[in-house]
Amino acid sequence: MTDSTIRTRSTASSTATTTENEMTPSTTDQAEQPLLTTDHNGKKSKTRLYTYDEVPDWQKDNHYILTGYVKETNSVRECIRSLFYLHNESVNVLSHLLPGSVFPLALALIVGPFFLVHSNTNNLIKYLPSWLFAIPIYPETTTSTDKLIFHIFFSGFITCLSCSAVFHLMKSHSLKVSVFGNQLDYVGIIALIVTSMIGIIFYGFRDNLTPMRVSLGLVCTLGSICLCITLIPQFKESKWRPFRASMFVIFGLSSVVPIGYGLWLYGVSETFARTGLMWVLLEGLGYCSGAFIYAARVPERYSPGTFDIFGHSHQIFHVLVVVSAYFHFRGLIEAYKYCHENLTW
Ligand SMILES: [Zn+2]
Numbered sequence: 092m093t094d095s096t097i098r099t100r101s102t103a104s105s106t107a108t109t110t111e112n113e114m115t116p117s118t119t120d121q122a123e124q125p126l127l128t129t130d131h132n133g134k135k136s137k138t139r140l141y142t143y144d145e146v147p148d149w150q151k152d153n154h155y156i157l158t159g160y161v162k163e164t165n166s167v168r169e170c171i172r173s174l175f176y177l178h179n180e181s182v183n184v185l186s187h188l189l190p191g192s193v194f195p196l197a198l199a200l201i202v203g204p205f206f207l208v209h210s211n212t213n214n215l216i217k218y219l220p221s222w223l224f225a226i227p228i229y230p231e232t233t234t235s236t237d238k239l240i241f242h243i244f245f246s247g248f249i250t251c252l253s254c255s256a257v258f259h260l261m262k263s264h265s266l267k268v269s270v271f272g273n274q275l276d277y278v279g280i281i282a283l284i285v286t287s288m289i290g291i292i293f294y295g296f297r298d299n300l301t302p303m304r305v306s307l308g309l310v311c312t313l314g315s316i317c318l319c320i321t322l323i324p325q326f327k328e329s330k331w332r333p334f335r336a337s338m339f340v341i342f343g344l345s346s347v348v349p350i351g352y353g354l355w356l357y358g359v360s361e362t363f364a365r366t367g368l369m370w371v372l373l374e375g376l377g378y379c380s381g382a383f384i385y386a387a388r389v390p391e392r393y394s395p396g397t398f399d400i401f402g403h404s405h406q407i408f409h410v411l412v413v414v415s416a417y418f419h420f421r422g423l424i425e426a427y428k429y430c431h432e433n434l435t436w
Contacts, residue, residue: 140178149266155391159399161263170261179399183259186409191252195245215427216241226424229431237427240290244423247286248416254279255409277321284342285314287374287419292349294426295366298436302356306349313342364429370422377415381408 141160143151150160159179164170174184198218215226215237226241258272288310296303320326320335350371353362362368385408391398 138172138176147266149269150263153388153391153403153405155388155395156399156403157396163265164263165265167261167264170264173263174260177400179403180259180262182401182406183409184256186406186413187252187259188256190413191249191256195249224420224424226427232431237431240293240427241423243286244290244420247283248420250286251279251283251416252413254282255412274321278318281314281317281321281342283416284346285310287416288346288349290423291346291366291371291426294423294430295349295353295362297430298434299356302349302352306352309348310345313338313345317342364433365426367422367425367429370418370425374415374418374422377411377418381411381415384408384411 139162140158141162143154143157143160146160146162150163156179159177161170161173161178161180164173173180213228214221214224215228215233216224219226254275258276262269262272289307292303292306292310296306316338320331320338325331326335350362350366350368353366356362357365384404388404391403
C-alpha cells in the first residue's frame with residue numbers, strides 16, 4: 092500500500108470532497124459530521140476526531156491508522172476527558188490502565204481487606220485470592236524477603252503499565268508532553284525488566300550467593316545506565332545514538348547471562364525447575380512476538396483504516412505485554428516453590 096493510496100482512503104474516510112489544501116469552511120464542516128462523538132444523553136458533543144492527514148506532523152506515527160485521532164489538545168483536562176470517549180488510543184490506554192492500576196487498586200483496597208478480615212488465607216500475598224494465585228507459605232523457610240521479591244515484581248509491573256497508560260492518555264497534549272511521556276514509557280519498560288530479573292535470579296541462585304550477587308549487580312547496573320540514557324537530555328544527541336542503542340541491546344540480552352550460567356552449572360532440567368524457565372521462555376516469546384508485530388505494523392498495513400480503533404499492532408503489543416508479565420508471575424511462583432521445597436541455604 093503506497094502513501095498515495097493511503098492518502099486517498101484517508102481523505103475518503105473524512106468525506107471531504109476537496110484536497111486538504113483546498114478545504115473550505117463548508118467542506119470542513121462536512122468532514123466533521125461523521126467524526127462527532129455522542130454523549131450518554133444521545134446528544135452530539137463538541138468532541139471531534141481527526142484523520143491522519145489532519146493532525147500535526149509530530150502526531151503522525153503510523154500512516155496505516157487513518158482515522159480516530161485526538162488532535163493536539165494543549166490541555167491536560169482535554170486529554171483526561173479523552174478517557175471517556177472512543178478514539179484510536181483508547182484501547183492502548185485501557186489495556187494498561189485496567190491491569191496496571193485499576194485491578195491492583197481493587198485488589199489492595201477491596202479484595203485485600205475483605206480476605207484479611209473474612210478469610211484465614213494461607214497465601215503468601217494476602218490480597219491475592221488463593222483461587223486465583225496460590226503462593227504457599229513454608230513455615231520453616233518463608234520470610235519477609237520472599238514477600239519483598241514478589242512485591243518488587245508487582246511494583247515493576249504497576250510502574251510499567253501505569254507509565255504506559257499515562258503516556259498514551261497524554262500524548263495528544265503537545266509534542267513536548269509526548270516526548271516526555273515517551274521517556275516515561277521507557278522508564279516503565281526498564282523497571283519491568285529489572286524487577287522481573289531480580290526474582291528469577293534470586294530464586295535461581297538462592298543457594299549460591301556469588302553468582303546471585305554478580306547477576307543482580309549486572310542487571311541493576313545496566314538498568315541504571317539505561318535509565319540515565321533515557322532521562323538525561325544530553326544523551327539524546329545523535330553522537331550518543333550508537334551508545335544508546337548498544338546499551339539497550341546489552342541490557343535486553345543481559346538476562347541470557349545468568350540463565351546461561353545456570354544451564355552450565357546445574358544442567359537443563361534443574362535450571363528449568365529453579366527458574367520456572369518454561370514460563371520465562373513463554374514470557375520471552377510473548378514479548379518478542381509483541382515487539383515483532385509492533386515493528387511490522389501488522390495487521391493494519393494489510394488493510395489501512397480497518398483497525399484504527401480496534402485491533403492495530405500497538406494494541407496487540409500491549410495485550411502481549413500483560414500476558415507475558417502474567418507468564419513471568421507464574422514462573423516466579425514456580426521458582427519460589429522449587430526453591431523452598433528442594434534447596435537449602
Ligand atoms: Zn504503548
